[in-house]
Amino acid sequence: xxxxxxxxxxxxxxxxxxxxxxxxxxxxxxxxxxxxxxxxxxxxxxxxxxxxxxxxxxxxxxxxxxxxxxxxxxxxxxxxxxxxxxxxxxxxxxxxxxxxxxxxxxxxxxxxxxxxxxxxxxxxxxxxxxxxxxxxxxxxxxxxxxxxxxxxxxxxxxxxxxxxxxxxxxxxxxxxxxxxxxxxxxxxxxxxxxxxxxxxxxxxxxxxxxxxxxxxxxxxxxxxxxxxxxxxxxxxxxxxxxxxxxxxxxxxxxxxxxxxxxxxxxxxxxxxxxxxxxxxxxxxxxxxxxxxxxxxxxxxxxxxxxxxxxxxxxxxxxxxxxxxxxxxxxxxxxxxxxxxxxxxxxxxxxxxxxxxxxxxxxxxxxxxxxxxxxxxxxxxxxxxxxxxxxxxxxxxxxxxxxxxxxxxxxxxxxxxxxxxxxxxxxxxxxxxxxxxxxxxxx
Numbered sequence: 001x002x003x004x005x006x007x008x009x010x011x012x013x014x015x016x017x018x019x020x021x022x023x024x025x026x027x028x029x030x031x032x033x034x035x036x037x038x039x040x041x042x043x044x045x046x047x048x049x050x051x052x053x054x055x056x057x058x059x060x061x062x063x064x065x066x067x068x069x070x071x072x073x074x075x076x077x078x079x080x081x082x083x084x085x086x087x088x089x090x091x092x093x094x095x096x097x098x099x100x101x102x103x104x105x106x107x108x109x110x111x112x113x114x115x116x117x118x119x120x121x122x123x124x125x126x127x128x129x130x131x132x133x134x135x136x137x138x139x140x141x142x143x144x145x146x147x148x149x150x151x152x153x154x155x156x157x158x159x160x161x162x163x164x165x166x167x168x169x170x171x172x173x174x175x176x177x178x179x180x181x182x183x184x185x186x187x188x189x190x191x192x193x194x195x196x197x198x199x200x201x202x203x204x205x206x207x208x209x210x211x212x213x214x215x216x217x218x219x220x221x222x223x224x225x226x227x228x229x230x231x232x233x234x235x236x237x238x239x240x241x242x243x244x245x246x247x248x249x250x251x252x253x254x255x256x257x258x259x260x261x262x263x264x265x266x267x268x269x270x271x272x273x274x275x276x277x278x279x280x281x282x283x284x285x286x287x288x289x290x291x292x293x294x295x296x297x298x299x300x301x302x303x304x305x306x307x308x309x310x311x312x313x314x315x316x317x318x319x320x321x322x323x324x325x326x327x328x329x330x331x332x333x334x335x336x337x338x339x340x341x342x343x344x345x346x347x348x349x350x351x352x353x354x355x356x357x358x359x360x361x362x363x364x365x366x367x368x369x370x371x372x373x374x375x376x377x378x379x380x381x382x383x384x385x386x387x388x389x390x391x392x393x394x395x396x397x398x399x400x401x402x403x404x405x406x407x408x409x410x411x412x413x414x415x416x417x418x419x420x421x422x423x424x425x426x427x428x429x430x431x432x433x434x435x436x437x438x439x440x441x442x
Contacts, residue, residue, distance in 0.1 A: 020148065024154070028158060030121055030125070032183075060258075062111045066115050069380065069384075087131075088187045091124065091183055097117045142359075164280025246428070246431050250358055252420045255390035259417060262391045263414070294320075294349025294351065311435060313361040318429050321424050323350055
């Protein structure tokens with residue numbers, strides 16, 4: 001399984017959209033299987049006698065450590081071998097381990113099964129970023145990557161809705177079995193109908209955008225098509241300050257974004273006394289509506305202004321996080337379900353607005369032949385800090401505050417996490433000042 005041939009015909013617009021649709025569907029199952037634990041946290045906690053800290057460990061650390069670390073070598077392989085085989089195989093593995101979650105009899109069995117989910121999902125995202133970059137020209141990439149990221153709110157909503165309703169009708173174990181089995185059915189369809197495009201096929205020596213007087217050096221143009229060694233990728237990307245500012249900024253926002261997304265169903269149960277079916281519908285609607293609008297808006301705005309100045313890519317989410325903070329606080333603090341629903345739509349959308357712009361910027365820190373590996377290096381930092389740290393932090397903080405605040409401890413734990421948005425915004429503003437120097441036209 002080698003690179004696509006240089007003579008491979010250019011894919012039609014219809015086929016490119018079909019591939020994007022299937023990638024979104026695979027990513028939907030990625031997040032469905034990842035986030036379903038959030039809506040099932042309360043029945044699992046009651047059945048297995050777990051603490052919030054243990055739930056945070058299972059949802060974050062168990063998944064994120066293997067997911068993040070294995071993503072780098074798998075992405076290195078994806079820069080050299082068939083990305084479609086890797087994605088289909090990854091989908092099969094994580095779906096199988098999701099089914100095994102339903103057979104767990106205690107904390108450690110479920111912890112290990114969640115690690116297995118992380119092993120599979122390590123092969124899903126970075127190769128998909130690379131495929132999208134080779135299927136869509138540069139002027140459309142932020143929107144294409146934003147559309148791909150629709151898998152996050154759709155998967156979160158689907159996992160919340162179907163996981164919660166299945167658990168309410170049968171039990172939480174049955175929910176894991178059903179969603180895992182559905183993913184297994186998608187894997188062969190993906191492999192049989194999606195082909196690897198030629199790497200760097202859209203790339204032509206482009207004129208650099210006008211970034212003003214600060215752009216003393218024109219962006220480099222990378223025409224490399226043979227995957228370089230990992231050491232060379234690291235040597236190209238890691239010295240760039242933009243990489244670290246983008247990765248740490250995304251990770252800071254993800255501490256709050258992933259962490260709150262996991263714990264919100266439990267918050268609705270404890271602070272609003274919602275039943276499992278009620279909070280399943282309530283949060284699924286918030287995740288779907290707010291997430292889709294926020295992701296698409298971030299990508300569209302970045303594509304509009306990014307052609308004029310590369311600084312726009314990190315500045316768009318920096319502004320979004322500043323706006324999100326006070327609304328986030330109001331959403332947590334209201335006692336009205338109706339007001340809570342309307343308020344949560346706004347920070348949910350703004351929280352995800354970074355995906356299209358920042359993922360596009362990361363794709364342009366190296367040549368087209370490095371894309372999978374560069375993306376995995378970025379995701380390693382984002383997910384280790386964001387998923388592992390975020391989910392565990394809010395569970396730990398809730399347990400620590402429980403003696404004082406009782407059932408409301410999760411509310412105060414969420415308050416304490418809002419500062420991560422401010423950190424993320426400052427890091428992205430700093431990245432806006434360095435990105436035009438580090439950008440590679442690839």
